[in-house]
Amino acid sequence: MGQQLHRRTATTLRRVGLVATLGALVLLAGCSAETQQEWKNLAMPDPATEQAQHIFELWRWAWVAALATGVVVWGLIFWVVVRYRRRSHDEIPVQTRYNLPLEIFYTIAPVIMVIVFFYHTVNVQNAVLEDTEQDHTIDVVGQQWSWTFNYTGEDAVDSEVVWTSGYGGNIPTLVLPVGETTQFNLHSPDVIHSFGVPGFLMKMDVIPGRVNHYEVTPDTEGTFVGKCYELCGSYHSRMLFNVEVVSAEEYDEHLRDLEEQGYTSDEPLLGGVDVRDQAGLEPAEEESE
Known part of the structure; x- marks a missing residue:
């Protein structure tokens, strides 16, 4: 009787294992190449820095x-x-x-x-988190509910600061040079946010009254996505941004384009209001509720 029960249990386990294996193969076959790569990386994207x-x-x-x-x-x-x-039935284990x-x-x-x-x-x-000799400094501002990126002290432009922002409902783009070290200084004028890029496998809290910082050295050109990882209010889901990792020449050209368009300032824009108005430009249209 015990041997029959053992054989039935073993047969059942083999069948369950076979079904689970076939199910996993079907799921993997239907996944995109990017998703399959994340499976190979144990649910992690390829490291890009x-x-x-x-x-x-x-x-x-x-x-x-x-x-x-x-x-x-x-x-x-x-x-x-x-x-x-x-x-x-009457056996008692030792x-x-x-x-x-x-x-x-x-x-x-x-x-x-x-x-x-x-x-x-x-x-x-x-x-x-080691501090090294960075090539670039970007003052990142997370504020309800968008991002502002201040490129500070760049040799490619005459202005002390050139910047870009997502106010007005746009998703801002952060541009970084490949193979060069950039330090992010994180500022918040209102509540706690969290600045992160999945492809960089790194995020850090953006805390009012405190300037956190970390460095990245991208080693892969391409487009990535970033977002706020800390629930920060009604429109938290809008706090998205794109990241473009480009060559050093394209990076300098991007900064010059921002300067020509008038996105310049004598110091980083860190306030909690519309940064276009703060910089003396035409205010962006208010987001619809």
């Missing part, structure tokens, strides 16, 4: 550690289920108490795992 590579490695090896732990735990569970299954070596193991092992994760996380944090 030098700093993002550190975060990606931490993410990947954390998954490896988690899966290895899962295999051990699942293996022990199934081994116990099969090894100590009830073979008769009762075990106070197994000191086992208790020491399942107390010490998780502590060691947490220490290892903490060590590598701190190393990655130090690597991505």
Whole structure:
């Protein structure tokens, strides 16, 4: 009777595994190439900056550690289920108490795992937040409900600051040069926002009264999307922006275009009002409710 039950259980598990495998293959076949790449990266996009590579490695090896732990735990569970299954209706399993070596193991092992994760996380944090000799500085302003990007102290233009903004309902574009280090100084005149680009695998809170900062060195040209990751009010979903990573020559040309269009200032525009009006330009049309 016990052997028949064991064979039926094994057959059922094989069928469930086969169905799950076929379902996963069907889902992967219907996914786009970008989605399939994220699956290969364990739900992470390809890192597009030098700093993002550190975060990606931490993410990947954390998954490896988690899966290895899962295999051990699942293996022990199934081994116990099969090894100590009830073979008769009146059978009582052997009762075990106070197994000191086992208790020491399942107390010490998780502590060691947490220490290892903490060590590598701190190393990655130090690597991505390290201050280096940056080539460019951009004062990023997150305000309800748009972004303003101030390009500060650029040699390609005569103005101290050239800027672009998403006020008036437009989605602003942040332009960055490939292979050069840019520091973001994050400002907020109203509430807490969060500035991040999924392709850079990095985000940081934008807090009123405090200037957080971090650096990126893009190593891949292309178009990316960014957004606010902190719920900041009724139109939080509108706080989107695009990122264009271009060559150094195209970057300088973009700055000169902004200067020719009159998007200049003597200092970064950090206020909580329409930045066009703040800069002395014609105010943008108000967004419709």
